[in-house]
Amino acid sequence: MLNGVVKDSLTGETLIGANVKVLGSIQGITTNTYGFYSLNLSKSEYNISVTYIGYKSIIKTIDLNGNLRLDFEMQIQQSKLDGVTISGIKSNTELTTMSRNEISVNKIKSITTASGESDVLKSLQLLPGIQSVNEGNSNLYVRGGSYDQNLILLDEAPIYNPTHALGFFSTFNADAIKNVTIYKGVSPAQYGGRLSSVVNITMREGNNNKTQVDAGVGLVASRLTIEGPLKKGKSSFMLSGRYSYTGQTMNLLFGKIGSDIFKLSSLKNISNQNKIWFYDLNSKINIIVNSRNHVFLSVYSGYDYFYSYVLNNKNVLNWGNFTSTIRWNHIFSNSLFSNFTLYHSKYNYSSYINEDIRNFIWESNIIETGFKADFSYYLSQKSNIKMGINGIIHSFSPGSIIQGDTNSIINDFSLDKKRSAEIALYFDNDQTINNRLSLIYGIRFTSFLNLGPGTVYSYNNSMSEITDSTSFGKNQVINTYYGVEPRFSFRFKINNSSAVKLAYCYTKQYLHLLSNSTVGLPTDTWVPPDKYISPQSSNQYIIGYFRSFNKQKIDFSIEVYYKDLLNIIDFIDNADLFLNKHIETQVLSGKGRSYGMELLIEKKIGRFSGWISYTLAKTQYKINQINNGNYYSPRYDIRHNLTFTGNFNLNRSWELSSTFKLSSGGFITLPDQIFIVDNIAFFDYSARNNYKLQPYHRLDISAKYNSSKNEFRRFKSQWMFSIYNLYNRKNIYSLFVKQDPDNFTMASVYKMYLFGIVPSISYNLKF
Numbered sequence: 082m083l084n085g086v087v088k089d090s091l092t093g094e095t096l097i098g099a100n101v102k103v104l105g106s107i108q109g110i111t112t113n114t115y116g117f118y119s120l121n122l123s124k125s126e127y128n129i130s131v132t133y134i135g136y137k138s139i140i141k142t143i144d145l146n147g148n149l150r151l152d153f154e155m156q157i158q159q160s161k162l163d164g165v166t167i168s169g170i171k172s173n174t175e176l177t178t179m180s181r182n183e184i185s186v187n188k189i190k191s192i193t194t195a196s197g198e199s200d201v202l203k204s205l206q207l208l209p210g211i212q213s214v215n216e217g218n219s220n221l222y223v224r225g226g227s228y229d230q231n232l233i234l235l236d237e238a239p240i241y242n243p244t245h246a247l248g249f250f251s252t253f254n255a256d257a258i259k260n261v262t263i264y265k266g267v268s269p270a271q272y273g274g275r276l277s278s279v280v281n282i283t284m285r286e287g288n289n290n291k292t293q294v295d296a297g298v299g300l301v302a303s304r305l306t307i308e309g310p311l312k313k314g315k316s317s318f319m320l321s322g323r324y325s326y327t328g329q330t331m332n333l334l335f336g337k338i339g340s341d342i343f344k345l346s347s348l349k350n351i352s353n354q355n356k357i358w359f360y361d362l363n364s365k366i367n368i369i370v371n372s373r374n375h376v377f378l379s380v381y382s383g384y385d386y387f388y389s390y391v392l393n394n395k396n397v398l399n400w401g402n403f404t405s406t407i408r409w410n411h412i413f414s415n416s417l418f419s420n421f422t423l424y425h426s427k428y429n430y431s432s433y434i435n436e437d438i439r440n441f442i443w444e445s446n447i448i449e450t451g452f453k454a455d456f457s458y459y460l461s462q463k464s465n466i467k468m469g470i471n472g473i474i475h476s477f478s479p480g481s482i483i484q485g486d487t488n489s490i491i492n493d494f495s496l497d498k499k500r501s502a503e504i505a506l507y508f509d510n511d512q513t514i515n516n517r518l519s520l521i522y523g524i525r526f527t528s529f530l531n532l533g534p535g536t537v538y539s540y541n542n543s544m545s546e547i548t549d550s551t552s553f554g555k556n557q558v559i560n561t562y563y564g565v566e567p568r569f570s571f572r573f574k575i576n577n578s579s580a581v582k583l584a585y586c587y588t589k590q591y592l593h594l595l596s597n598s599t600v601g602l603p604t605d606t607w608v609p610p611d612k613y614i615s616p617q618s619s620n621q622y623i624i625g626y627f628r629s630f631n632k633q634k635i636d637f638s639i640e641v642y643y644k645d646l647l648n649i650i651d652f653i654d655n656a657d658l659f660l661n662k663h664i665e666t667q668v669l670s671g672k673g674r675s676y677g678m679e680l681l682i683e684k685k686i687g688r689f690s691g692w693i694s695y696t697l698a699k700t701q702y703k704i705n706q707i708n709n710g711n712y713y714s715p716r717y718d719i720r721h722n723l724t725f726t727g728n729f730n731l732n733r734s735w736e737l738s739s740t741f742k743l744s745s746g747g748f749i750t751l752p753d754q755i756f757i758v759d760n761i762a763f764f765d766y767s768a769r770n771n772y773k774l775q776p777y778h779r780l781d782i783s784a785k786y787n788s789s790k791n792e793f794r795r796f797k798s799q800w801m802f803s804i805y806n807l808y809n810r811k812n813i814y815s816l817f818v819k820q821d822p823d824n825f826t827m828a829s830v831y832k833m834y835l836f837g838i839v840p841s842i843s844y845n846l847k848f
Contacts, residue, residue: 082148082415084119084459087112087131090154093289093317096133097260098183099155104128104140107516108462114260114283115375115410117418119459131155134185134685148415150372172629173636174580177511177519177572179625180266180640182208188690189255191728191738193781193803196301196327197841199255201282202243207724207740209640209679209694210265211278214717214747216777216814216835218248222717223265225644225675225700226277229594229607230617233280234272236365236379238404241428241447241607245359245385246327252383252402256295256306257321257363259285266623266642267568267586270507270523271455271469276590276619276646284379286367287317299801299843301327316368321361328357328388356388375410400430416460422453428607433485440485443660447607448476463513467523473503475592479606480660496662500532501609503591509568517574525566529591529610533557537612544666562616564589579628590617593650595658595668606658613665620645636683646673651704654766671704691727698722708769716770720745736785746774752818755826762825764818774816780807797847805839812836 087099095116102109103120105128112118124146131139136155143149173179182205190199192207195217202219205211212222220228233240235253243252260283264272268279285308292309302325310317332353366378384401388394406424413419431444455469481495509523533553537560541548553559568586575581593614596605610616625640648670652658656667677698684690699720701712722744729737751772752764783803806812811834821827 082119082459083122083127083129083143083145083151084117084148084412084415085150085152086116087118087133087153087155088116089136090156091288091290093314094259094286096136096155097283099131099133099153101153102130102132104130107513110459110465113418113457114281115418115420117410117412117457119416119418119457121416121459121462135187150415172578172633173627173638174574174578174629177521177570177582178264178267179570179582179584179627179638180210180623180642181262181264183260183262184208186255186258186261188726188728189258189261191736191783191785192726193738193740193783193805195805195836195839196250197299197801197803197805197843198250198302198325200251201253201255201258201261202251202280205261205263205280207692207694207726207742208263209681209696209722210642210677210698211263212696212698212717212719212722212744214719215248216812219244219251220248221278221280222719223263223277224621224642224677225646225673225698225715225718226619227594227715227717229592229596230275230277230590231280232272232275232278233282235282235381235404236284236377236406236424237408237422237453238379238381238406238424238426239449240381240402240404241426241449242400242402242430245325245361245383246357246387247398249327250325250359252361253282254304254321254323254361254363256297256304256323257284257319257361257365259283266621266640267521267570267584269467270509270525270566270568271453271467271471273471273505273507273525273527273566273588274503274590274592276588276617284363284365284381285319285321286365286377287319289314289317289367289369293847295845295847297843297845300841301325301330311366311368314369316366318367319363319365321363323361325357325359327359328355331355331357354388354390354394356386359383359385373412377406377408377410379406379408380404395435397433397435398430399432400428403427416458418457418459420453420455422455423451424453425450435485438488438490440489441491442483442485443480444478444483445480445606446478450474465511466508467511468508469506471503471505471507475499475501475503475609477501477608479608479664482660494660496660497535499535499609501591502530502532504528518572519574520569520571522567522569524568526563527566527589527591528561528563529616530561531559531609531611533559535559538663538665540666547663560612562589562591562610564616564618578630578633579626582623582625582627584621584623584625586621588619588621590619593617595664606664608664611665614650614668615648615670617649618647634684634686636681636685638679638681640679641677642679643676644674646675646702649673649702649704651702651707653706669704669706671702671707673700673702675700688730689727691725693725694723696722711768713769714748716747716749718770719747734787734789736787738783738785740781741779743778744776746776746813748773749816751816751830752828755820755828757826762820764828772816774813777812779805779810779812781805782807795848799845799847801843801845803841805841806836807838809838 087096099112101118131153189204194200206213262281264279272279287308289310295306297304304323306321308319361383364380368376381404387398404426409421411419426449429446451473458466477499479496505527507525511521513519537551539549570584572582621644623642627638680695683692700718703712725741748770753767754765786800788798814835815833
């Protein structure tokens, strides 16, 4: 048995997904999330190859006489101009998984955004099957699912609101991130609880060889990262902070420069009183106890303050995430690897309303504490078994209001708090049958319990009147849901460069986000299923063709999927959501369907890298009492989505990048006509989401300059220049209807857009 860890030779960081292979055979494996690998080999002499994109390949000859621990330290490939051929890189044709994408941090940092800040989630939006709805928004809509159907993990802890500034930034500071992987179809059985996707984000561990500082200053945010060894080669730390002064930048650009200096009339009504700021703080400690034990401690804290005079000058929003994780890797034997995780995640959100004597503070939160025990058993060279158990406790505070001051006429009020427990067991096996056939099959058992105290109401058939109620004491089980979630992926290798894959999965989602916006407001509320709101579930079927070209430098894939969606929720017309004690009376459930085709051509290495993706998709819901019981399109039903992103190393100093995006418009609800009752005008809506928006398109470019002196000095500087929306396309952010003040039987539709052309500049320093 041969096992060990693959690391970066300079920083000591473990490398996720490095390929360890026996040359001249099909025997090989990729390193797991913690850089660990294990090969079940008999006693003999072997040539072992280790490859990883961006690093020099390693070939080592070993004489295996028994169990051997062998760690590899890989060196970064310094030359960006030689077009180095890296053999042995696993293409999609070699992997059994499908609907899975990884995006490197370097690629994320090269993609242009409106703010000039690197953005993890906006980078994922450029992949096939992933839609964005509003201009500049970071929320993900994956294969017909809403943004609450994504499980977003940061070092194993869930992030409930992954955005800042009402969705314009993601909460993930790219300087603190090591790896980003998204599963859009069949995720590993260890993940569950969401219908659409799993986004697994891993924080950097810190350099365990030397102290290093990275700093950056931009128009809307500044960053500082410090990392280094606690004990050289044995332990390290990483501390990374980001602070955004978006409001101050808006006040300067719009108020002082745009309106006062350049006298732009379009900016004359924009106040300089905006107060919009946020921060992110990531920290991590990693300790190598010995060759069999490794401990990680991660903490993340983020907070937002949002006051926009233009959008709403009587409302201040605050929200924040806090997570902490402790993980223990233990190698029981040469073939059994384990990871034990204890985590805590809290999301707080509040709003201060200041309207004359109606001053009040609205606040809410969700807290999750969980434990995971995950095991990987390398049964043989052809079978890698994973199994484990998860336990979660949820605490919900749906909402409460508190008087803003003594003059307020608002009385204090609070909705009942809720608690629930979730338990899951899972098993899957990654098995190779022969040179052509491989499969991954797994199953996940889940149960969900609502716990007291609480009160359950009974209603008449129309849900308009309460007929009875039942009270439950502390820790009493109010109701229980459970499920069995099978999944499998199958690969048939046609030849060395092409393969066909099939996959299926059934998933359940117990938590619901009650929201009537696509932005992701902090006032959106998470609730557990109950007597009236059942868990959502989905069956997904996928078939795909995969091919690699040019010695595996280029990957091509086409995937076709179909999803059945059950117990999908939506709101009744004119729903009353704010602090409604009987929110179940405002919610309806039904079914949905989503299907589509996804194309991806990706070049990963060489002077030029990037990808082209295209998605053809359709999503429809059918819910009784909505849209007359007929199928309708949700807001994020976007038929066509084409993206291109490319990166070109011009020379040792200059790196050029570009992104182009073209997509169909989504759907919104607009009135068809105005009718008059008692001399009062009312809008009439004939159907839900009856209007299709105009197509969306934009072109972004950027250039990165690394000083030619960087190679010879300790202080390394970098400039980043970018232009978002190069040709000044005015894409629709929202439409609103306004009645004619002189003739209330007439109305006009107005278009709101956020960004025209947006240049930005930032400066980074590393030492």
